Amino acid sequence: MAPIRVGLIGLNTNVYDGGNIRAGTWGVVHLTSISKSPHYKLVALCNSTAEKARKSIEHHKLDPATKAYGSVDELARDPDVDLIVVCVHVDKHYALAKTALENKKSVFSEFPLSNSYPEVEELVELAKQGGVKTIVGAQARGDLALRKVKNLVDSKAIGDVVSSSWVAHLPRSTWDGLPEAVKFFLDLEGGPSRINVGLGHSLEPFTHVLGEFKDIQTVFKTHGKTTRLFDDTGNVVDPAYKVTAPEYILIQGVLNSGAVASITLRCTSDSADEAGHRWIISGTEGELQFTIPAGNFIQIQGHLSEAKVLLKRWKGETEEVDFKRNEPAHVSSVTGDVINTARLYESFATGDEDGYPSFESARKVHHLIDRMKKVAVWAP
Structure with a gap:
């Protein structure tokens, strides 16, 4: 089965060390989960500018073929992207997830989806209308x-x-x-x-x-x-x-x-x-x-x-x-802070709907x- 092609929003050059989370640091958790899994392939990064996305690609030594975007609209229109991961400040989750859903892309958004319950309801309805699969980063x-x-x-x-x-x-x-x-x-x-x-x-x-x-x-x-x-x-x-x-x-x-x-x-x-x-x-x-x-x-x-x-x-x-x-090695081998996120990715890829x-x-x-x-x- 072909791997799920991922576009990741929010990975920059900051390093996550298990301490306080700064802008872009939690993206490393997603990068680790994606890169270790045979079910996924990271094909694009999106940051506030395409240049920042390119710097992140270089910093993390990603495949040079990884696309760099400075706009979620461009990322969401990319036919080579199946799943868009939203890993930025919470205040931006709603708008980014909405754009992805409107373009019929599967979405993995970190939690919470929004501070506004009506916005959450809107995202749920968009996913239902588009028949789109979704994941939320409630890692427990x-x-x-x-x-x-x-x-x-x-x-x-x-x-x-x-x-x-x-x-x-x-x-x-x-x-x-x-x-x-x-x-x-x-x-x-x-x-x-x-x-x-x-x-x-x-x-x-x-x-x-x-x-x-x-x-x-x-x-x-x-x-x-x-x-x-x-x-x-x-x-x-x-x-x-x-x-x-x-x-x-x-x-x-x-x-x-x-x-x-x-x-x-x-x-x-x-x-x-x-x-x-x-x-x-x-x-x-x-x-x-x-x-x-x-x-x-x-x-x-x-x-x-x-x-x-x-x-x-x-x-x-x-x-x-x-x-x-018994978990596959690409899940069990990751560190404590990453493993529950890796498990969500694994459950999504294998169709275990109770697991995410x-x-x-x-x-x-x-x-x-x-x-x-x-x-x-x-x-x-």
């Missing part, structure tokens, strides 16, 4: 432990789900300041805010496993109203940047299934709990627990040794569940976030 969907949780719930290993409790910690405290490059994380209406990114990446596997909320209540709290911003050298560039995104998020409600559920997220510098994410799902015949160590981001946690899934049947002992799978989120999957998360904001009670 690729995590093997979370896929096992889904399998156990679907197979009724704990009977019918009665309740769910998810307690999450995000190592993104603002009390000591933040790099200016990630200030958007602090803006409630910013695309990559603590709600959209910090919480949204947890909501995707939650809704995939348990479904959507029928009724919901939300409480937000921002403890630090302002914070310092630093440049790359550590100098303070803004001593009192206004913080509008909540540091503490509490959600509870009733799911469409009738089960009750709660989700809490706290953004502090460290965690007293050894688990950064602790998800307990209780059923009529038992209980499941998923955990990953503190300090991990759920979407890029990829080391099998770090996650644990426990199964407790009411009439049996608690057992640790083995969730390992689509725009419709992401719509459910965006809808939930939109509802949360509308009903939220702000604690003083």
